[in-house]
Amino acid sequence: MTSSLFSLAFYLVAPVWLLMLFAPTWRITERVAASPLTVVPILILWAVLAVPVLPELWSAVSSPDLDTFRDLAALGNGAGAIWAQILAWDLLIGQWMYREARRLAVPPLLMSPLLLLTIFLSPLGLPLFLIVRAVRTTRKSTVRPSTVPLR
Template sequence: MTYPLLFSIINLSVLPAWALLIFLPRWKGTKFIVHSALYPLFLGGIYIVCFALALSGQGAGGSFTSIEGIRELFSSDVGIIIGWAHYLVFDLFVGAWEARDAQKRGFSHWMLVPCLLLTLMAGPVGLVLYLVLRAATRKGGWGCSHTQPSDVG
């Protein structure tokens, strides 16, 4: 399999999951497909194989200890696959967390959709928007706990 083909496969593979989060958030299939370990295992497996190739010297040079090393790593096809799989798995993981958290807190799904789209396209921007909207709507504030300040005695 070529690296461009692998890139296309992993890039397109996450789109159904994002579509399910946006259009069918409460469907039991979404829970099975997106909120399970399927995507992290699939993308993580590709990541691990490419990472091992890079470390073994078969794929790319470079290192994680300097900006020059990172530049060298990401200047290769295997390095791009490593980086892109990393983004895809973590952005989807964060988007799935946002969706679960929003459902638990009674957050409007249609307010969540822009957060999900931004998380897909610009990871941290979508997460920050979700956290800001969650606080602004008093659906959870800034803490990690499900307990809202008004619930604490």
């Protein structure tokens, strides 16, 4: 059962990622990516996985150390809850990146690899996007429309 729930986790977030990757200009993608409710299904799954190991989970987060987390991750439900939490945060980060990229007119061909990297290794994808964002923001602020003096 736990193995099936672990596998289900990725499929709960995959539709949103697929929209952002392969249909970035669709209106529905923009609406979906703007909603924080996309993480509700994965958070429900997190709760289902976390409740049976709540004492171990609480111990790991209230007094964190490597051995406590190792013990939690050794439990099927513990590893599944950690995985679901990672997927939820990565999805929220990806949605924010997608919306910022659309606002700054970052080309989808540049954003798709960054989003893919964020799916797999968000600690690498997010900083790279922040660099792209900084460059785009700087360029936008230096390109000012010409002004006509008012009389």
